[in-house]
Amino acid sequence: MAGTVRPFYALVRDPKSPDGRIRSQEPEKNKYLIRYKDHLNRWRSEIFEGKRSSAENRLQQIQVVVGEILAKERPAPEAERRLVDAFDEYCNWLKGDGKKDSTIIRYQYSFSAFIKNGLRSSQVRDITVRDINNFRSKRESEVSKESLYIDLRHLRAFFNWCKRMRYLLESPMVNERFESQDKPIRFLTEDELVRLYQVLESDLEMKDLVKFYICTGARAAELLPPRFTWSNVYEDKIRLLTKRDKVRHVGLTQEMIEILESRKELLAPFPYKYPAVYRRIVMKAYKDAGIKGANIHSLRKTAGSRLVQKGVDIYRVSAFLGHSSVRVTEKHYAELLPSNYENLAEIIESGLPDTQKQYQFVPNQ
Template sequence: MTIEAIQEGDPSEHFSMFSSQTAKIKYSYNKIREVKSHRVGELFSAYRDILWDDGRHKYNVSSFIGEIDEILLGERFSAFDQSTLDNLIGTLRQRGNSNATINRKMAALSKLLRKAYKMGDIHSLPEFRRQKERAGRIRFLERSEEAQLFAAIKSRSEDAYRLSVFLVDTGCRLGEALGLIWNDIQEHRVSFWITKSGRSRTIPMTERVKEVIKLPPSEGRRPKGPFTKLSQAQFRAIWNDAKAEVGLGADDQVVPHILRHTCASRLVQGGIDIRRVQMWLGHQTLSMTMRYAHLATNDLDGCVVVLETPRGEGPSVESSAFASPLTTVSAAAPTKKGEAASKPAKAPRKSSKAK
């Protein structure tokens, strides 16, 4: 707008326009200035019940945020800049965290900071870059390792032994087992309602599981569930002592979660198809279950048989680790009593015309 245009117009209009612009600038300045500084732990306390459902995942997130707050030395901030995030990731890597673990911790932090930004608690967000993950070898227990480890656990705690058997035969997560109540066990089946994937599932019990969920006779009130007398910390302490006794103390992959891997591996190696393994474990996506697919090595032998069989002489359908659980083999139609199993082919009819 030129000076001449301003001079020709109504002075009151120009004053109103400049006053409005000044008010907007002042409001924006005050909005930034009034943003308070917060600790990561304080933000988590404010929004954890809004962002995360109760369960094992929320427990893990609480641990992640607690570690992040400790690394940041409880620093208060109103803007979480990129250098702070990069230093945080560097510290986690120095502590031995894998890229996969760092990604899980950063996912929790990102979710929390986005909520804080939306609510006006902070006024800037860093760029979260996903760390490249490598597909590592999945460790599972051999039968002999299981026997030795479980014997050492049983010598320390009968309850911890019962829980270990339950975990390896159901493949459930530790938090799912500890949260079970008696109403979750009906008709030789167990239901998991609060799960990491957010979906419930019901699976049948093995004979071993049926035995270990029976509490030994004792005086006093019956506990709320089969494993509620144990806490995660207590079980992990017993586990670590037992694995050190049997010579597995140096193997950092031998943690309670290995029992879930062991269950999945045995199902796949036993010929159970991937879809049913997914349903058994409660995986949200099939890609999570496909980590175990390489264990079905014998399944590839059937491919050679199919390729080497002449067309029209295909082999009978066999179970496959990749088959659909709805796939069934059609049975041959039963023959009538006295009817031959196979009839000889009829000779072609001769022509009635004489040559």
């Protein structure tokens, strides 16, 4: 039965391309790549840590299992996996892959909606295109088009993972394609902010956190442990760890300093976990304030929109929010400045000849 054990070469950063990856020149110590053919005659791979002799023993064990499946002495993996168990395993895999809690929670919402749709079977292998279409039809009447696409993208990623794990032979969403959606940014209006702060009078901990989210433009995890601790707080500013481990500093207002002073006995300025923050702000405070279609990230969008609407230069806004380039900022906020474009046109026009006057054309002699 075909199979190999080879030294494992990790992918490392390409010095010629910041976002690129190349294979390292040296193999990793005590790490091997096991390649084998499964019961469907498809090549599979597995990374093994340990001695080479142990990796070779592992290959032999896999080959024995494949042989038993072919001889029908053992059920195939895709024949015995419950949908909910597979999804729990998938969530654990997402955590191990470094996905944020907020991302995993959103996957869980999508999966829960799918389960509640009334599936004909609880086994991964039995999910069909018909189940996906039924879910799409029902979900269209419950959520926005963008939310539906998010649900479908999450389900597609899950079923693709199930295929890689050999829990099914083919994803029921293999032919799903999604249109690119340019959705308008969702920020809180002045009226919504007033209602939100009124509701948060009964939850002062979250009121302080919302204040910091808006005044710093921080992403959800950037103000929570382990990214944000007392070591990030200075006398008149704080240090935020952003995407790709970049750092940005934000100045503190007097009210923000007083909030931090009142919390100095705590283990961290905001010692909460994201799921609890999401429940208290989005699921309770937003709901009680009548705020729809917003999440915690909307507070960051609110910070950016307020700066832009108050006439702050787009380059300064981009630097404040820590965007990778000013193009990202323009994509999100340029539409908030139609009056500015009109004003600039007036400035240009003021130095031009009056087109309403009649000029006599004199050709060159």
